[in-house]
Amino acid sequence: MSSKRTDMRSTPPARNERTLRSIKAGIEQMVTRAVAAQPVTDLHTHCYTPRFGAAPQPGGLLLWGIDELVTYHYLVAEVFRIVPATELPYDTFWAMSKTEQADHIWKHLFADRTPISEACRGVLTTLSKLGLDPNEKTLAGYRKWFAKQNPSQFVDKVMETANVDWIVMTNPVFDDHERGIWERDPDVAIDDRFAAVLRIDPLLRNWTLAGKKLREWGYNVDETFTDRTAAEVQRFLRHWLDRMKAIYVAMSLPPEFAYPNPAQPNADAFLEKALLPVLAERKMPFAMMIGSRLQVNPSLKDAGDMVGKSDVQSVVRLCDRFPRNKFMVTMLARENQHELCVAARKFGNLLLFGCWWFLNNPVLIEEMTRMRMELLGTTFVPQHSDARILDQLVYKWEHSRRIIAKVLIDKYNDLEASGFHVTEDHVKADVARLLRDNFRAFVGK
Numbered sequence: 349m350s351s352k353r354t355d356m357r358s359t360p361p362a363r364n365e366r367t368l369r370s371i372k373a374g375i376e377q378m379v380t381r382a383v384a385a386q387p388v389t390d391l392h393t394h395c396y397t398p399r400f401g402a403a404p405q406p407g408g409l410l411l412w413g414i415d416e417l418v419t420y421h422y423l424v425a426e427v428f429r430i431v432p433a434t435e436l437p438y439d440t441f442w443a444m445s446k447t448e449q450a451d452h453i454w455k456h457l458f459a460d461r462t463p464i465s466e467a468c469r470g471v472l473t474t475l476s477k478l479g480l481d482p483n484e485k486t487l488a489g490y491r492k493w494f495a496k497q498n499p500s501q502f503v504d505k506v507m508e509t510a511n512v513d514w515i516v517m518t519n520p521v522f523d524d525h526e527r528g529i530w531e532r533d534p535d536v537a538i539d540d541r542f543a544a545v546l547r548i549d550p551l552l553r554n555w556t557l558a559g560k561k562l563r564e565w566g567y568n569v570d571e572t573f574t575d576r577t578a579a580e581v582q583r584f585l586r587h588w589l590d591r592m593k594a595i596y597v598a599m600s601l602p603p604e605f606a607y608p609n610p611a612q613p614n615a616d617a618f619l620e621k622a623l624l625p626v627l628a629e630r631k632m633p634f635a636m637m638i639g640s641r642l643q644v645n646p647s648l649k650d651a652g653d654m655v656g657k658s659d660v661q662s663v664v665r666l667c668d669r670f671p672r673n674k675f676m677v678t679m680l681a682r683e684n685q686h687e688l689c690v691a692a693r694k695f696g697n698l699l700l701f702g703c704w705w706f707l708n709n710p711v712l713i714e715e716m717t718r719m720r721m722e723l724l725g726t727t728f729v730p731q732h733s734d735a736r737i738l739d740q741l742v743y744k745w746e747h748s749r750r751i752i753a754k755v756l757i758d759k760y761n762d763l764e765a766s767g768f769h770v771t772e773d774h775v776k777a778d779v780a781r782l783l784r785d786n787f788r789a790f791v792g793k
């Protein structure tokens with residue numbers, strides 16, 4: 349063996365402490381810069397184009413501004429821990445105007461206490477990044493500031509502040525109010541800043557209800573999932589995918605979701621005979637958000653949902669039996685995350701995304717991002733905002749970017765310690781994959 353070959357195989361000289369310290373500082377700078385500079389494609393939000401109507405217009409679907417921010421359902425749940433329903437009955441709270449509800453929440457969560465929870469902190473980060481002082485005792489000053497904004501320009505301002513390049517909506521076609529808007533206004537979604545997603549929960553959660561609606565809308569479906577029903581459901585799906593120019597189909601599913609599920613033959617048939625064939629033909633992903641147990645406390649309305657552990661093996665079976673389909677999956681229970689990562693190692697047609705809802709807390713985002721990176725490299729989407737109020741894009745991304753950067757810095761330092769040189773090109777490419785490109789490639793955009 350020549351001495352040259354021996355040289356190539358030998359390990360590089362170990363780096364001394366000082367060199368490693370300066371490498372560390374360089375990595376921290378590179379990563380912080382790259383993560384801040386990389387525009388994010390936000391793959392799951394509940395934000396809408398201004399043509400859907402904007403708050404405070406009655407029925408407006410684009411929610412924005414201080415009163416919406418402060419009455420976010422995460423904060424409604426939190427205020428009822430401080431002023432319980434025995435003191436302020438649920439009905440009394442819901443009968444209050446939006447501004448009264450916001451004043452109540454601001455007083456109890458922000459003025460009389462330290463706003464330390466993640467949802468509270470989010471409001472403060474948002475205000476501060478928009479240039480406002482988050483220390484006000486009342487909402488009056490903020491209301492004046494927001495009253496001067498115009499919704500469409502505010503979309504630009506928020507996207508610029510959050511450095512988001514595309515906002516993916518959630519468009520529940522079984523919601524009568526929203527469907528009415530799509531039917532009345534052909535141009536409602538024409539806005540380069542937004543993309544649509546066809547959301548169809550009732551088709552799996554409640555076929556009896558979904559079937560009844562489909563019949564009302566002129567689709568010839570039966571109570572059981574016959575071949576004629578399958579063809580009609582396919583016609584319905586194709587119509588709405590085209591109408592919305594949807595980029596994927598999404599569902600939120602209960603912890604009990606199972607595939608196959610002999611107890612629910614209509615659900616299996618819906619997947620096998622209607623949804624998955626249409627999506628395979630269009631090379632379009634099916635996003636499953638699994639683990640939400642709805643309305644454990646209905647008096648809390650949107651704030652009344654809960655988490656439950658789900659069955660990862662059902663996801664494995666779907667990925668295995670439908671190799672022509674693409675699946676995007678997020679699960680709500682912390683306990684499911686490890687098994688889900690391992691499942692993603694087995695199937696190229698499975699893309700994990702986001703830290704959903706009750707997982708959108710720094711401690712869990714960090715844990716999940718580390719685990720995903722260690723098991724999957726950069727082949728996942730670390731976060732989505734789930735913003736219901738446009739302004740929340742600002743804090744959800746500010747907070748998550750910091751954590752994603754922290755994890756990357758640690759991982760690159762580990763690589764350097766092994767002798768591998770991490771360059772700015774590596775960092776930029778990884779960050780682009782995580783925050784934008786993995787998702788865009790998966791949906792073909």
Ligand code: RAT
Binds near residue numbers: 518600705734736
């Ligand atoms: O995070 C939330 O706001 C939840 O209420 C849900 O919207 C959930 O994200 C969903 O899309 O069902």
Ligand code: ZN
Binds near residue numbers: 393
């Ligand atoms: Zn959501």
